[in-house]
Amino acid sequence: MELAKKRCRAVIERIEKLPTSPNKLTASCQRTLFKLADSELRFLSHFSSSTLTSLSVNIGHIEAVVHILQQPFITGVSRVCKPIPFSSRSRRGQKSILSKDVHVDIVCILDRNPVWIIVSDRNPKYVSWNESHKSKGLKLRIEQALAAARTSVALKPSSIILFFSNGLKSEIYEKLKDEFGAVELGLEFSVFNFDFSEDLEGDWISVLSRTYREACVLEIKVNETRDAASTVECVKDSLREAARVGLSKGHMEKDVGNSFSSLISRMAFFSMEEKSADNTNPAIPLGEGDFVNFDTTALIALVSGISNGASEKLLATPEAELRQRFKGNYEFVIGQVRSEIQHPIHEELGSVISGKRGIICQSVCSEFMELVSMCGGPNEKLRADQLLRCLMVVPDSPSERMMSLPTTRKLVLKNKIVFGTGDAWHAPTMTANMAFVRAISQTGMSLFTIGHRPRALTGD
Numbered sequence: 001m002e003l004a005k006k007r008c009r010a011v012i013e014r015i016e017k018l019p020t021s022p023n024k025l026t027a028s029c030q031r032t033l034f035k036l037a038d039s040e041l042r043f044l045s046h047f048s049s050s051t052l053t054s055l056s057v058n059i060g061h062i063e064a065v066v067h068i069l070q071q072p073f074i075t076g077v078s079r080v081c082k083p084i085p086f087s088s089r090s091r092r093g094q095k096s097i098l099s100k101d102v103h104v105d106i107v108c109i110l111d112r113n114p115v116w117i118i119v120s121d122r123n124p125k126y127v128s129w130n131e132s133h134k135s136k137g138l139k140l141r142i143e144q145a146l147a148a149a150r151t152s153v154a155l156k157p158s159s160i161i162l163f164f165s166n167g168l169k170s171e172i173y174e175k176l177k178d179e180f181g182a183v184e185l186g187l188e189f190s191v192f193n194f195d196f197s198e199d200l201e202g203d204w205i206s207v208l209s210r211t212y213r214e215a216c217v218l219e220i221k222v223n224e225t226r227d228a229a230s231t232v233e234c235v236k237d238s239l240r241e242a243a244r245v246g247l248s249k250g251h252m253e254k255d256v257g258n259s260f261s262s263l264i265s266r267m268a269f270f271s272m273e274e275k276s277a278d279n280t281n282p283a284i285p286l287g288e289g290d291f292v293n294f295d296t297t298a299l300i301a302l303v304s305g306i307s308n309g310a311s312e313k314l315l316a317t318p319e320a321e322l323r324q325r326f327k328g329n330y331e332f333v334i335g336q337v338r339s340e341i342q343h344p345i346h347e348e349l350g351s352v353i354s355g356k357r358g359i360i361c362q363s364v365c366s367e368f369m370e371l372v373s374m375c376g377g378p379n380e381k382l383r384a385d386q387l388l389r390c391l392m393v394v395p396d397s398p399s400e401r402m403m404s405l406p407t408t409r410k411l412v413l414k415n416k417i418v419f420g421t422g423d424a425w426h427a428p429t430m431t432a433n434m435a436f437v438r439a440i441s442q443t444g445m446s447l448f449t450i451g452h453r454p455r456a457l458t459g460d
Contacts, residue, residue: 007059008041014066022437023451029080036081037062060121064165065105071189076109076446084148102148109448112426113158121165129175142180149222153404154445160220167214182218189217259346260308260383264390266354292356293422297432299368301452303383305460307345311337333456345453352450358391361421365393377459399424410439
């Protein structure tokens with residue numbers, strides 16, 4: 001009993017340390033985990049050690065969920081330990097296989113794709129395949145999850161991930177492979193967790209550590225609404241329509257600043273062959289995971305004078321002159337200047353876009369060009385021209401799941417198109433529009449985004 005309580009307290013500390021942001025884990029998800037762990041601790045505190053053998057201790061399940069959330073490749077966590085709303089009836093009026101909403105432990109982004117993760121911390125010998133009086137059986141649970149996934153739109157996953165923290169019997173493993181096409185996940189989860197420790201006479205020793213060495217992680221693909229051939233054709237069509245101008249690393253004739261030149265030289269460029277993919281051999285396979293989708297705020301941040309050496313000059317300018325130039329945005333701009341001096345944004349974003357190929361949708365391209373034309377200075381216009389030559393402009397093609405969300409004051413259509421196009425290309429959207437990212441996370445949808453601090457055009 002005391003060991004179980006220690007594990008509860010330890011996992012509560014780990015939950016408190018989980019990084020919260022719209023790009024990683026929402027604060028509401030963290031609160032849900034905290035409530036579950038705290039409820040388990042209070043439940044255990046009501047019993048004595050002599051009654052423990054008759055109690056069902058759930059702390060291992062919570063530990064496994066937190067262990068998954070700590071993995072660096074898990075991003076965009078929008079729901080934790082909550083059911084997915086679902087209601088369905090068969091066409092002939094027969095009883096649905098879904099008697100209630102489907103419980104999913106984690107809704108997130110994994111390897112740039114939306115996934116549902118279902119966690120089991122049970123002893124493998126107690127994982128049954130068929131329904132019984134003690135359990136509805138793993139088979140039925142997978143059938144229910146797949147049915148919900150295939151009919152969901154906004155929350156639709158590309159895969160369902162099964163995480164068996166204590167392993168799986170070979171016969172169950174084979175049934176998952178044969179009946180559901182399950183395969184072992186290509187990503188490696190860490191196998192050790194040494195967060196549990198206590199101080200004994202000045203020496204730290206691990207007393208509550210557990211290993212996930214025996215964990216079995218399987219992936220079941222969810223049927224797409226379009227087959228693979230039509231998806232490839234969509235990509236090829238986008239590439240053909242997007243064949244605007246290509247700029248190799250050796251074609252930057254004009255001086256646009258060392259920081260900016262260094263930044264965009266780290267990007268991967270589209271070759272002319274990639275921009276003219278033929279009908280039989282698509283040049284860019286879908287899902288390679290090397291794209292970054294830029295929204296307008298990201299493009300402005302890259303070309304802004306603030307990001308390109310004008311910060312000191314702006315601080316040296318008389319306040320009255322700056323207030324006259326920026327009007328009501330004076331405080332906003334000065335805050336960005338000070339932020340840039342402390343943390344240069346090109347250094348921050350360089351590692352993110354290094355080796356990646358940048359795309360922008362047509363809406364972003366038009367808006368960016370208009371803003372630079374109206375508000376940009378000569379240097380900012382020059383950098384904008386060079387930047388656009390490095391990017392692929394693709395048609396506005398938002399994903400079905402993004403467009404299934406209602407258009408509201410917070411979820412405006414323009415942003416749904418921009419972020420939805422990135423989602424359709426399985427590319428993270430780089431943005432400073434964190435209000436929209438938060439609004440998306442509040443719907444329960446997991447979305448792959450890269451946040452950055454905002455920068456404004458200064459007329460540089």
